[in-house]
Amino acid sequence: MDTIPLVHASLGERELAAVAEVFASGWPAGQGPKGKQLETLLAQRYGAGDAVAVSNAGAALHLAMLSLGVKPGDEVIVADYTFPAPAHAVRYVGATPVCADVRADTGTVDPKAVEALVGPRTVGMIVVDTLGIPADYAELQAIADRHGLFIVEDAACAVGATYQGREAGSLAEVAVLSFHGRKGATSGEGGALITADPAIGKDARMRASFGIGSIFDMSQVVGLPVAEFTEVGYNFKLSDIAAAILQVQLGRIPELLERRNAVAARYAEHFADEELLAVPFVPEDRTHAWQSYIVTLDAGVDRAGVATDLRAQGIGCGHGAWATHVQPVFRTDQTCPVSLDLFQRNLAIPMHAELTMDQVDQVAAVLRTAVRAHSKSGRRAA
Template sequence: MLSVEAIPLVHASLGERELAAVAEVFASGWPAGQGPKGKALEAQLARKYQMSDAVAVSNCGAALHLALMALGVQPGDEVIVADYTFPAPAHAVRYLGAVPVFADVRPDTGTVDPQAVADLIGPRTVGVIAVDTVGMPADYAPLQALADRHQLFVVEDAACAVGATYQGRQAGALAEVACLSFHGRKGATSGEGGALLATDPAIAANARLRSSFGIGSIFDLGNVVGLPIPEFTEIGYNFKLSDIAAAILQVQIDRIDELLARRTAVAAQYAELLADEELLTVPQVPDDRTHAWQSYMVTLDADVDRAAVAADLRAQGIGCGHGTWATHLQPVFASGQSCPVAADLFHRNLAIPMHAELAASQVERVVDALRGALRAHSTTRVLGGAA
């Protein structure tokens, strides 16, 4: 029996240019963090996003943690967070002894609903973490207006959104502080990695110091004449990004437009091929923004058995996943809050293969397999496009 070629859910677009960049780091003798490549990456990010400063760190979770510390979040403070997302924002709030308050999302975009945020603002609220859900920017104009009215900070979790835009502005530059991810499934990747971007250089300086145990760059200290001995004046963390990863990212950031164009073409093909499918809904992108397509999530009809569909796809070598999380339903964050839209999307979304290396023939195969699985596992049994 002939084996069927697997179509993975995600695949990193790494090649010879990235390998050459790593070789340069090996030759330099400084593979650790906050060295020449890290500094060059930070300058590249600050220019690209037109922010005052950028801090390269080990992952987006670290960036979120550093952001909240730099913004002065204290134990007992409440931070409103988008509910439908990987739970990193809520983790970051909890790291500081603060309270994550979960805001429901829009049913069409999966991004945080500004009205839900408005309804949750109380006397202990200090800020909002908006999430660009799987690559779709949130509604920053009304969110910022709310924040200004109530003197709150806004942090943009742009982990999935490198390359996306909102009202002509780049995701990653839509709030006073933004956090990026360079995880293996993102539009630009070094396997793991992240960055904090800030409009206020003092916020970035605070984050940079805390990301290196509170003593700053050892590389810089090693280049000072004499023997400077740093003092540990506050508790910091080891959140540095290695120069190996930074070198890879310099290449990847340079390739964002190319890689995003390929992802966008895949999304357009999915939308065209699935336009008449009554057992699911394809993603809808509002006119005032563009999507980074970190993931391609379809929303299944309520009568479809999602687990059975996923099992069918995986049996045919096609990667898929549940989508993302309704954070308020996770046991560690149980609080009695209700976010019904996020809960519904959590139970009905299905992520299908999305990456820049997908061929048109592979997309066609995914769609054919998905249609067959939908019909096999739907109680409505839609056939031939009609109920």
Template sequence: MDRIPLVHASLGEQELAAVAEVFASGWPAGQGPKGKALEAQLAELFGVPGAVALSNCGVALHLALLALGVKPGDEVIVADYSFPAPAHAVRYVDAVPVFADVRADTATVDPQAVADLITPRTVGVIVVDTVGLPADYAELNALAERHGLFVIEDAACSVGATYHGRPAGALAPVACLSFHGRKGATSGEGGALLAADPAIAAHARLRSAFGITSIFDQAQIVGLPISTFTEIGYNYKLSDIAAAILQVQLNRLGELLEHRSAVAARYAELLAGEELVTLPQVPADRTHAWQSYLVALDQRVDRAAVAAELRGQGIGCGHGTWASHLQPVFEAKQACPVSADLFERHLAIPMHAELTMSQAERVADALRAAVRAHAEPTGALGGTA
């Protein structure tokens, strides 16, 4: 039986042609013509004055914190239920990540949990659009404004989503994007920083290239320009090869997202009424990018056994994302019970723009059978969850 992968990048002839064009140009490195064109495309797409193409979203988070002046010992509140890149970035600048619990219905950060964690040492909040669903930005931005805090949108998973009609990636003064292989638009690896303040973008661009201006730009100058290194920088540039791929992917974003949305709708139809499975919820004021499709299994269901059975049938699946506060590296001394519960019960099933409807039907049938086969009888844990 054919395998159905959990994720699959939608890359084809258009992307290959774009790469060939870069090869012919003689400039495959970063911050060249394709990188500049991509940044202009991102600025226009998201309606922001500053866009910086970078090697991944994690480095975008790091550069954002540097540009915003976060200092050692500062506290930055981060959404807990997420790939822990935000907390890693906070630690990169020797600040303290403080983990905020999430809402049980959307798995996005709970504004009240954020409010409860604000102290005199708090300088900002990193909000995560959980697996493609934007958080409650109206409340979060208002809360941050009242307390004089910055807000960074971790839009790693949400390119193509919307909140109150605005695109994810433009929902906070600074946003960080990912173009990893499982995202809605991908170059294999890649990222970007978007900023409402051009100075923040300029700071990030300079720091992303060891603190000097583009080598490509310098090569266009008659004479012999010699850069001066005045501050510590990093090699966080995105290659022009990846930038060319992303230009094609962003042009295809509508069709790719339309297919993912159709798959999500089909899953919702096929799994409706299954009492052992809770489906994703999308509030009416936003849309989902469907980077992942997570179902929450009833507490009576043995998730590991379900996963083993699906994989045994050639169907990819995963645990969802992480309760970051539980990861040993952070040594967190706090509790995020909703996040911890979702970490134990979420299961990711195949979601990508190459998935056929017949494959989605096969996934749903297998999932329904597996959860029923691996659920303890009602009453074994005192009833259903």
């Protein structure tokens, strides 16, 4: 049986050629020539004061909290419906993540929920572009300005998406990107911190290399400079191998996003009349990066049963994102009912730039049959 994977990286000969160049250069490690070139490209693309290439988006979030001065006793509001990296990052620095509920239609954080959670210990918020769609930045920035808070944009899923004509990754004073294997641009693993403030970039870059900065740069200095460790840093460097791959991938974003858009449009056609599931909603003022394609099942559909049927026929699927506030490590007395509902009813189906239309048609046909077979209420689509 041919399988249709949930995710698939679009890597080919151009990326291999870029890796071969790094092998020939003799510097495959981090913060070398390719890393510097990548950071320049990222800063230009996002109109930023600086860009710091790092090992993954989680590391970028951690560095953002450190560079913004978040400390024990502080509270940071985080979007609840997401991979819980934002809550982890807040905990890394000893602060408290406060989970905000989300919009039912987009899954992005609800500005009204954020406003209600601002308190005397609140210092900022981490806003997530959920599964590829940007949040409501105009309203959120107004809240931040009223209360003197920072915003970190978690654009990990949203490379190529836009909000009011601006690209995800440029919608807040600090943003983070992910280059994980399922993203719109990938090196397998990787991430970046994008910032309008060069001072934040300088701080993050230093902390990303044990607090001493680029060993490659030191190796180019005549003599024998000996770095001093003046503060605790981390090993969050992105290898030059990954950086070389990403330089190719950044140039391919329009091509790969066009393919994902075509897949999303085909799914929407298939499910336009389906009563037992809802397709993603995209407000008119933004575009979706389609890192994932998430359908929301009717409350009467057994999601586990549907997933079992899909996987039995070689079709990859997943549950979507997480409701952070019910995860054991983050559980509190907070309630985020919309996020919890999405966590229980969302289903991710194959979405990547390598899908053929025949595969999309196959996924849609199997899914329609499965949701009907596992509808507890007995409802049937027209």
